[in-house]
Amino acid sequence: MANLFHKAAFFGLVYKYRSLFLRYWLQLALGVLALAVTNLLGLAIPLQIKQAVDLIQSIMASPQSNSIAGNAWGAFYNHLWMIAGLATLVLGARIASRQFLLGAGRRVEFDLRNQLYGHLLKMPASYFSAHPAGELMSRMTNDVDATKYLTGGGMMLGVNTLLAYLLTIPMMLYLNWKLAVVTFLFYPVVIFIMSRVSKQVRQGYYEVQEVLADISTVAQENLNGIMVIQSYVREEQENKRFEAICGRYFGTYTRLIHERILLFMVLAGLSGLSMFLVLLVGGWQVIVKQLDWGGFVAFTMYLEQLAWPTMALGWTISIFQQGAAALERLDEVFSTESNIQSGASSSKAESPPSSQEIAALEIRNLTFAYRNPYFRKSEPESPHTAESKPVLQGISLRVRRGETIGVVG
Secondary structure, eight states: OOOOHHHHHHHHHHHHHHHHHTHHHHHHHHHHHHHHHHHEEEEHHHHHHHHHHHHHHHHHHSSHHHHHHHHHHHHHHHHHHHHHHHHHHHHHHHHHHHHHHHOOOOOOHHHHHHHHHHHTTTTTTHHHHHHHHHHHHHHIIIIHHHHHIIIIIIIIHHHHHHHHHHHHHHHHHHHOOOHHHHHHTHHEEEEEEEEHHHHHHHHHHHHHHHHHHHHHHHHHHHHHHHHHHHHHHHHHHHHHHHHHHHHHHHHHHHHHHHHHHHHHHHHHHHHHHHHHHHHIIIHHHHTSSSSHHHHHHHHHHHHHHHHHHHHHHHHHHHHHHHHHHHHHHHHHHHTSSOOOOOOOOOOTTTOOOTTTOOOOEEEEEEEOOOOOTTTTTTSSOOOHHHHTTTTTEEEEEEEEOOOOOOOEE
């Protein structure tokens, strides 16, 4: 198996199929712009709340005349209206980002599945002998879906997380740089753990798809040959065979789920630890008058705004790793070129003769062997190996027009 974790290989595949993604560059750009607007407007809400809290604290701290208090409360209500307006704009921009990015992912899925199907129609019969239908169905369904999520949901979560950190961390440093340093103290350790777990998620997805392809292959073969299975009373044996493959799938998928849960647990623990440190250190700063209540509330809200992107980071990494493995599996299909040439592909190609022009068909010294997809080249060949033992050898015959020849046995 190729090195699944090489970042340069992944970006090389993205560049190779760039035409598939850049076809919808306008939608993707508008989606990213909507995410940027969402995060920029979201930065203003904690500042408005900070000013509102400061107004309440000033009103309660010093006795004022009714006119001054009325002006202060008027300013307070203005902040509330500003918060409501900003929240409405954030909601609209977030909906727009989902429409553009998720819609682009659906269109990429549509194009990719059609291109894959068209490519398979051009492949020779020997390719389908080496690649069972179940394997190809797995690539046309699960791998195409994973690529869709990579383009739509993965890009949406990834860009949103990146913008959230790039825009929110400077605001937290501006409010209280000491508290911000304490908050992000354990992030390097968590990033190291995530990098290790994410590699396992990618390999786990690859293994899950391989076992799923085996399930589809066995099911299709048995359903197509159900009359033979029943005639030879092979129901129990085939049932045990299918149950064994399903057991492999259950074990492989369970390991993948455990790895994804570990990733989410690490990120959830990071969010909880950061909030604990903010309450501990920030609360002490408020008590000793190093931080006012408005700044403490705004800082806590900025940290809360990072909570969901941090939690979603686990999902984002999982989507990107699964999408990278899926893109590699699809590239294995697209990289196999067909050796079939149609008459329409060349201007010099001759049109095939009609049935009336064919007097006879002749075969001389034909040798044929089925290619066994489960045969491993690393294993030594033997006379009993399907890869090396022809089923037809040295066959010569001539079929005249109107004759029918059957090869059985």
